[in-house]
Amino acid sequence: MILTAAYARVNEDMDMDLKKLAATLIPDKALLAPEEYESVYPQRELEKGAEVTRLAPSPTGFIHLGNLYSALADERAAHTSGGIFYLRIEDTDEKRKVDGAVESVIRSLKYFGIKFDEGAEIDSPLNKYGPYYQRQRAEIYRSFAKRLIEEGLAYPCFCTAEELDAVREKQTENKQTTGYYGAYAKCRSLSEEEIYNNLKAGKPFVIRLKSQGSIENKFTFRDAIKGDITVTENDQDVVILKSDGIPTYHFAHAIDDHFMRTTLVIRGEEWLSSLPVHLELHKVLGFKPPRYAHTCSLMKMDGETKRKLSKRKDPELSLDYYRKAGYFPLAVVKYLMTVLNSNFEEWSLKNPDGDYRDFKFKIDKMGKSGALFDLEKLCDVSKTEISKLSAEECFDFLKGWVDEFGTDGDKKHFEDKEYIIKILNLIMGVGGKKRRKDIERAEQGVRLMDYFFDDTFAHTDKFRKYGAEKDYSTVKSVFEGFAAVYDPADDNSAWFAKLKAVAGAAGFASEMSEWKANPQNYKGSVSDAAEILRIAITGKANSPDLCTIMGILGRERCLERLDADLCIMKNLAQAKNSDI
């Protein structure tokens, strides 16, 4: 049964013709009666325990990490229970609307592997509860608002923004609760005559709820995440229909969640404080409220204190940030899963190759306090996820990033797939017993490969300076000695044996044990000799296996680099001498 107004109607003006008032205020002709919507949007036929959840963003064009976080919780809650996850667009605020925002939401979430079962712009046979844009549902809201007016549970308010501001100021001054309530709800007690005069004068108006609650009354509400919370009854005559005839969030969501047959509303905890309003609205509309789950916000350290991640200050709130930096999308999702359900991490450790969708997500396992967003941990998750990829998969991932965000040089490099795959096999340790975890994000991974290409190698030579500090003749003898014996066909141990011999001849200890025992007898150890070589070949002091790198580069290119390095060394040495 609908609209069994549970409250006694408080009509200050018993003589007022409410039917007439409602018809004047909401003159729409072909409005369906409120109860008719019950059959337009029948109960869903789902298994017992199946959750119907939704993501309901406003189309501002900015989808952020909080949305992903919430979407993931919604999606998991629905799909682990055999339910439905849908997309509804809360476009009741004209000012905040941005073109293409809806597509952007869908695209962004899809990038992270999250898909909707039904809803706005979703092509699905399940779309039986639409329209999914609130602006297109105006008549439903108006039908209910009209009924509320007829019942004396809502009324027109003609107060201007200036008047409201003045009242708020006064209330603040007097240290009273701000808002439109009690004696401050001026228009609540307007006489029939006054209302019609205002209307005749063409004054704009909003429709307000005639709240029946009292802040004297407290009750307990069970939140799906926070557990029992103490709630005070609402006594604010909140606006339900704005002066443009479009509902506010409070009113619209109550009606939509009811008729879209939502069972679980997951939303940010910033909504907790308006929960009393929502509960009263449901009551007055004759709806059984859905279960609510209020999630904690993702926080960030700002100096000494934590604060909510902010759109203006924190680029890492934007989902584009993760795409641009090239975090592995699945890693972002998995990281968020660990924040959502901390036991996910443990499960993940036990099932390193498991699909996160097999994890039993529990809404009540969600944390009650705001978690600091930990980029370092995300990096860790990202690099282990990337390390699980095959070279081929990793190529596709990096290529996707390069196509969108890479330099022209990167794009050119990635045309030679075979060469890149060789590099990836090396820097990921594919085939070896131990996988390397060098790549934590696409951007950094692509830069990691720079020294494999002549055009970008030149830009990574800052370590040559370090090499240049070595004695010229020593470097010369290592390079020339190695060049003489180097054979790309050598396997790792043959390669290293040659290096040892060359190092020994140049005055380095060829065995580490020998070096450790008598360091004073040598210029350094094999590792120092290897370092000279490494810097000349890669431009870096650290790299994966040098033998393999040289194999990929090819004999010619390696010798060229040794020559080039030697040349620089020579010049440096001469400059040094002439200074003296």
Place this chain on the structure above:
RNA sequence: GGCCCUGUGGUCAAGCGGUUAAGACGGAGCCCUCUCAAGGCUCAAUCCCGGGUUCGAUUCCCGGCAGGGUCACCA
């Protein structure tokens, strides 16, 4: 300021009246080793503060304190 939520290592956190207070990230060290990464081992580091209740409180209650959220014709 009113109201509401939250309070375990640097971070994310298990814990549900008796525990050597898990684990992960990060940090330190060692091993491995041509450097790095990875891996293995080890270490350092936590129950916001007072009162109760109790034989016993991180755990329950009350009060502080601290942090967060919210007080719109925005969602």
